[in-house]
Amino acid sequence: MNGMRVLVTGGAGFLGSHLCDALLAEGHSVIAVDNLITGRLQNLDHLRREPRFEFRKLDICEAFDPGKVEYVHHFACPASPVDYMTHGIPTLQVGSAGTFNTLEVARKYGATFFLASTSECYGDPHEHPQTESYWGNVNPVGPRSVYDEAKRFSEAATVAYRRYHKLETRIVRIFNTYGPRLQLNDGRVISNFMKQALRGDDLTVYGDGKQTRSFCYVSDEIEGILRLAKSKEQEPTNIGNPTEFTMLECAERVLRVTGSKSKLTFQPLPQDDPKQRCPDISKAKRILGWEPKVDLESGLRLSMDYFKQAIAMEDTAAAMKA
Numbered sequence: 001m002n003g004m005r006v007l008v009t010g011g012a013g014f015l016g017s018h019l020c021d022a023l024l025a026e027g028h029s030v031i032a033v034d035n036l037i038t039g040r041l042q043n044l045d046h047l048r049r050e051p052r053f054e055f056r057k058l059d060i061c062e063a064f065d066p067g068k069v070e071y072v073h074h075f076a077c078p079a080s081p082v083d084y085m086t087h088g089i090p091t092l093q094v095g096s097a098g099t100f101n102t103l104e105v106a107r108k109y110g111a112t113f114f115l116a117s118t119s120e121c122y123g124d125p126h127e128h129p130q131t132e133s134y135w136g137n138v139n140p141v142g143p144r145s146v147y148d149e150a151k152r153f154s155e156a157a158t159v160a161y162r163r164y165h166k167l168e169t170r171i172v173r174i175f176n177t178y179g180p181r182l183q184l185n186d187g188r189v190i191s192n193f194m195k196q197a198l199r200g201d202d203l204t205v206y207g208d209g210k211q212t213r214s215f216c217y218v219s220d221e222i223e224g225i226l227r228l229a230k231s232k233e234q235e236p237t238n239i240g241n242p243t244e245f246t247m248l249e250c251a252e253r254v255l256r257v258t259g260s261k262s263k264l265t266f267q268p269l270p271q272d273d274p275k276q277r278c279p280d281i282s283k284a285k286r287i288l289g290w291e292p293k294v295d296l297e298s299g300l301r302l303s304m305d306y307f308k309q310a311i312a313m314e315d316t317a318a319a320m321k322a
């Protein structure tokens with residue numbers, strides 16, 4: 001794995017940019033491509049003078065050729081509910097045409113192809129926690145289907161390239177991940193709660209707040225991804241933190257870490273919102289020797305400076321507009 005030239009699609013996004021950092025730290029050269037639909041160049045600012053790093057702004061839904069690469073990490077896709085519901089059709093396009101074009105790059109250069117898939121493949125699950133062998137409960141015509149079905153299609157396309165073209169492939173099913181560079185306004189639980197708590201606004205809880213989620217800190221997620229990338233495992237593998245929190249417990253942790261005096265406010269549960277989401281990570285433990293190390297409270301503390309900065313930047317931008 002040493003000294004490879006690696007393609008990262010979606011490299012200006014939250015996870016893609018952390019992955020670029022990790023690959024560079026391992027001694028690889030990285031070419032990141034992104035159309036910036038939800039990503040930000042700011043996430044890559046610190047790499048501007050890095051000679052082993054290159055960025056190209058392009059839409060992977062059009063055929064593209066990054067030159068010879070030995071490994072392909074396919075991370076491009078709007079990922080938060082706010083983003084994929086706003087950009088429903090681009091989400092379906094990047095999951096279909098974008099995935100095919102990226103698979104073709106891997107095929108052309110004989111590179112290993114790594115797909116960033118998602119726990120959303122399990123939909124609103126009837127099995128709990130979710131193991132990789134569970135096929136999921138997805139509403140194909142619901143508001144979240146643009147994302148869930150795009151990712152399920154991407155998995156099918158990846159497996160088809162392995163089956164028909166003998167491509168080396170890896171598939172990670174990522175569960176809710178948070179940390180620095182998470183978009184401030186992406187509507188995900190952690191960014192919502194942190195922003196509201198740090199601003200002293202009420203924390204918005206959907207439903208009765210008893211639905212659960214698990215949250216993986218970004219350094220743990222990236223470590224799991226790198227281990228899977230280096231393994232020979234071709235079947236989907238869950239990488240996430242299995243410790244479950246109700247939304248109420250999560251809100252309480254955020255209030256404790258930020259020292260905020262914000263109150264809670266309740267709103268109706270959005271359609272098709274999963275009631276429970278928790279990875280079974282026995283497989284990752286067994287085959288990769290991986291498990292998360294950062295608990296929620298520590299992760300929130302590690303993310304706090306970033307959220308404060310992001311809020312300050314948002315305020316400055318608003319003041320300049322006014």
Ligand SMILES: NC(=O)c1ccc[n+]([C@@H]2O[C@H](COP(=O)([O-])OP(=O)(O)OC[C@H]3O[C@@H](n4cnc5c(N)ncnc54)[C@H](O)[C@@H]3O)[C@@H](O)[C@H]2O)c1
Nearest residue numbers: 010013014015034035036037038039060076077079174177
């Ligand atoms: N963050 C999570 O908790 C999570 C959970 C499950 C799966 N994932 C997966 O991980 C990947 C990265 O997610 P993220 O949280 O970093 O989201 P993100 O929105 O921050 O990053 C996605 C990146 O893809 C880029 N992109 C989208 N369409 C593109 C296109 N057509 N051409 C080029 N670039 C394009 C965006 O501009 C963005 O920079 C996604 O594939 C997502 O489905 C993330």
